[in-house]
Amino acid sequence: MYVHRKGVTLKTVRTPTRLGRVPNQPRTQHRSVRISDEDWDDAEAATSSMSTDRAKVINQFLRWYLRRPGAKLPDRPPR
Numbered sequence: 646m647y648v649h650r651k652g653v654t655l656k657t658v659r660t661p662t663r664l665g666r667v668p669n670q671p672r673t674q675h676r677s678v679r680i681s682d683e684d685w686d687d688a689e690a691a692t693s694s695m696s697t698d699r700a701k702v703i704n705q706f707l708r709w710y711l712r713r714p715g716a717k718l719p720d721r722p723p724r
Contacts, residue, residue, distance in 0.1 A: 694722055705717070705718075
C-alpha cells in the first residue's frame with residue numbers, strides 16, 4: 646500500500662508486479678475490534694519481545710476464554 650507523505654521521497658514503490666502472491670482464500674476471516682492506540686502499541690511491543698505477534702496472542706486468549714479443549718492462557722511478558 647502506498648501512502649503519500651509530503652516531503653518524503655520513496656526509494657521503491659510496491660506495484661502489482663512487485664507484490665508477493667496473496668492467498669485467494671485466507672484461513673480465517675478478517676475481524677475488526679476497537680482497541681485503544683496505547684493498548685495496541687503496548688501489545689505490539691510486548692508480543693515482539695516474546696517473538697510472537699498480537700494476532701496469535703488474541704486468538705490464544707479467545708480460545709482460553711471460550712474454554713476450548715486444550716486451550717491455554719497465553720504467557721505474559723516480563724514487566
